[in-house]
Amino acid sequence: MSGSDVAAHEVRGRDLGSGLAQLIIGVGNRFRGDDAAGPLVGEALAARGFEVEEHAGEGASLMELWRGRSHVVLIDATRSGAAPGTIIRFDAALQSVPTGIFHYSTHEFSVAEAIETARLLDWLPNSLRVFGIEGAAWDYGAPVSAPVAAAVERLANEIADLLAADTGPR
Amino acid sequence: MSLSDVTRGGGPARVIKVDALARVEGEGALYVRVRNNEIRDLKFRIYEPPRFFEGLLRGRMYSDAPDITARICGICPVAYIMGASHAMEAALGVDVPRDIHEMRRLIYCGEWIQSHVLHAAMLHAPDFLGLQDALQIAAANPDLVKAALRLKKLGNDLMATIGGRAVHPVNTKVGGFYKAPSIEALRVLLPEVEWGLGAAETLLDAFSGFDFPDYDYDYTCVSLGNTTAYPIMEGDIVVSGGEAIPLDGFMDRYEEFQVAHSTSLHARPKDGSGPYLVGPIARYNNNFDRLSTRARDAARRAGLGPIVTNPFKSLLVRMVETIHALEEVRRIIEGYRGLAAPSAPVAVRAGTGCGCTEAPRGICFHRYELGEDGRIAKALIMPPTSQNQPQIERDLRGVVEKNLDMADEDLKWLCEQTIRNYDPCISCSCHFLELTIERE
Numbered sequence: 001m002s003g004s005d006v007a008a009h010e011v012r013g014r015d016l017g018s019g020l021a022q023l024i025i026g027v028g029n030r031f032r033g034d035d036a037a038g039p040l041v042g043e044a045l046a047a048r049g050f051e052v053e054e055h056a057g058e059g060a061s062l063m064e065l066w067r068g069r070s071h072v073v074l075i076d077a078t079r080s081g082a083a084p085g086t087i088i089r090f091d092a093a094l095q096s097v098p099t100g101i102f103h104y105s106t107h108e109f110s111v112a113e114a115i116e117t118a119r120l121l122d123w124l125p126n127s128l129r130v131f132g133i134e135g136a137a138w139d140y141g142a143p144v145s146a147p148v149a150a151a152v153e154r155l156a157n158e159i160a161d162l163l164a165a166d167t168g169p170r
Numbered sequence: 171m172s173l174s175d176v177t178r179g180g181g182p183a184r185v186i187k188v189d190a191l192a193r194v195e196g197e198g199a200l201y202v203r204v205r206n207n208e209i210r211d212l213k214f215r216i217y218e219p220p221r222f223f224e225g226l227l228r229g230r231m232y233s234d235a236p237d238i239t240a241r242i243c244g245i246c247p248v249a250y251i252m253g254a255s256h257a258m259e260a261a262l263g264v265d266v267p268r269d270i271h272e273m274r275r276l277i278y279c280g281e282w283i284q285s286h287v288l289h290a291a292m293l294h295a296p297d298f299l300g301l302q303d304a305l306q307i308a309a310a311n312p313d314l315v316k317a318a319l320r321l322k323k324l325g326n327d328l329m330a331t332i333g334g335r336a337v338h339p340v341n342t343k344v345g346g347f348y349k350a351p352s353i354e355a356l357r358v359l360l361p362e363v364e365w366g367l368g369a370a371e372t373l374l375d376a377f378s379g380f381d382f383p384d385y386d387y388d389y390t391c392v393s394l395g396n397t398t399a400y401p402i403m404e405g406d407i408v409v410s411g412g413e414a415i416p417l418d419g420f421m422d423r424y425e426e427f428q429v430a431h432s433t434s435l436h437a438r439p440k441d442g443s444g445p446y447l448v449g450p451i452a453r454y455n456n457n458f459d460r461l462s463t464r465a466r467d468a469a470r471r472a473g474l475g476p477i478v479t480n481p482f483k484s485l486l487v488r489m490v491e492t493i494h495a496l497e498e499v500r501r502i503i504e505g506y507r508g509l510a511a512p513s514a515p516v517a518v519r520a521g522t523g524c525g526c527t528e529a530p531r532g533i534c535f536h537r538y539e540l541g542e543d544g545r546i547a548k549a550l551i552m553p554p555t556s557q558n559q560p561q562i563e564r565d566l567r568g569v570v571e572k573n574l575d576m577a578d579e580d581l582k583w584l585c586e587q588t589i590r591n592y593d594p595c596i597s598c599s600c601h602f603l604e605l606t607i608e609r610e
Binding site: 056058063064120121122 | 292304308309
């Protein structure tokens with residue numbers, strides 16, 4: 001199965017009317033071990049009432065997804081060589097995102113490329129915060145590894161706090 | 171990527187190696203060894219693990235095949251859905267009414283548009299501009315990239331409107347659709363289709379100014395044909411505009427075979443006549459007269475005659491086909507009055523059926539044998555990239571021979587570009603590997 005098997009644009013939460021055009025995007029494939037990190041963080045945040053979309057990571061449709069949104073949070077698994085479960089953070093408005101750590105096979109047009117292309121086309125949201133969780137195992141049908149599962153919970157809490165600070169108490 | 175000069179007894183050998191091809195779907199590699207200005211070894215290697223789809227299908231119901239085989243590819247799922255559906259309908263004697271066929275053609279046009287535009291503008295065009303990737307194109311020509319992304323989105327929107335979602339549609343089934351697509355939802359796309367026609371022509375005009383490498387080949391073109399429409403899901407299989415082979419005779423004439431250097435099966439004609447070409451150029455060469463007037467005019471403006479022999483110009487042919495597909499989209503939406511019934515009735519019986527449609531990359535052939543209970547006894551799928559592999563290697567050989575005086579880095583670039591001419595879908599091609607286990 002490929003990442004696209006997961007409904008690419010399935011809305012798993014709802015916008016509670018914060019007044020910000022806010023969106024959380026969990027990128028990954030639930031059926032490939034630690035690649036589920038993004039969708040799992042998204043799921044945890046959807047349970048808290050945030051608007052979340054799960055996405056396979058194809059760059060062109062990612063850009064479409066965040067167009068018109070002012071505040072976007074994107075979570076994906078990384079493969080950079082860091083210790084499994086390591087969380088990395090980028091503020092895409094302030095810094096470019098390194099290509100090559102967010103893996104996606106389709107035509108090499110993935111999360112980082114989408115962000116950098118959107119920057120060049122002036123299609124970036126005002127705020128685009130990117131979080132990565134370093135994975136260890138990517139086998140088909142495998143569960144997420146223990147360090148990644150722990151990081152998923154930590155990161156979901158961190159993002160919820162961050163967005164609460166953006167929008168005030170929910 | 172790595173590149174090295176090595177010396178072994180008998181003179182220096184030049185080795186061009188690309189360990190992981192960029193801007194193609196899936197994982198492939200290239201190895202060329204040249205000694206004394208002669209190619210000693212050339213391999214287009216596919217090393218992605220095989221996925222055993224045919225084995226997976228055995229024992230499952232006929233109705234599972236379209237959705238399961240669609241998972242072979244996220245770029246061209248409609249090709250698999252339609253090929254499998256047609257084959258099952260042939261096996262079960264289902265007569266699909268004209269209105270359903272038209273709606274299927276419409277969703278397939280959406281797939282052609284999004285796949286062709288992504289490849290031509292974002293993945294192939296950088297080769298001709300000396301740019302490494304689509305990012306550099308976005309920096310150099312943001313308007314071109316914006317137009318390409320908007321066109322791609324139109325293709326995706328068509329697929330989502332008809333199929334329920336853009337990737338791996340869920341509204342399609344053997345016999346037709348679960349639910350008739352909404353007339354209104356399709357009609358609102360018409361202004362964007364009008365815009366798209368102009369945008370596709372602008373892109374084609376821009377691409378026609380590229381400096382195309384000097385290489386021609388007298389291809390044996392295999393595509394659908396022998397039909398009135400420019401073929402997407404219609405007709406027989408034709409060979410270089412002449413001979414027509416009915417779908418159920420295709421496997422009598424062509425076969426798959428294993429090579430050691432690829433997890434993907436290759437394909438060849440059984441008569442030993444050598445490699446053949448499937449895909450945009452093969453379709454175009456076999457069916458030029460069936461293109462719309464506007465698409466033919468655009469082709470002429472881009473400098474294309476009715477027969478294309480330079481594989482690098484597949485980029486232009488993709489945009490010509492995009493123009494034709496957009497006109498088809500307009501025609502079908504304007505004529506759409508809803509479906510008399512969303513699907514044709516299907517009754518289970520034993521049978522064998524073949525289906526073949528024109529995936530963006532070329533003919534994708536399916537053959538299934540069903541038992542009396544409608545379960546799949548045997549499945550065979552020949553995707554386009556499997557069929558093109560021997561021709562890709564033949565092109566690489568020709569391009570390298572013609573450019574032996576080129577510096578290694580430049581030659582490597584040209585080889586990668588040669589492979590990208592095919593927009594190869596490597597993930598699709600390695601769906602099967604013959605596995606023999608000997609036990610004592």
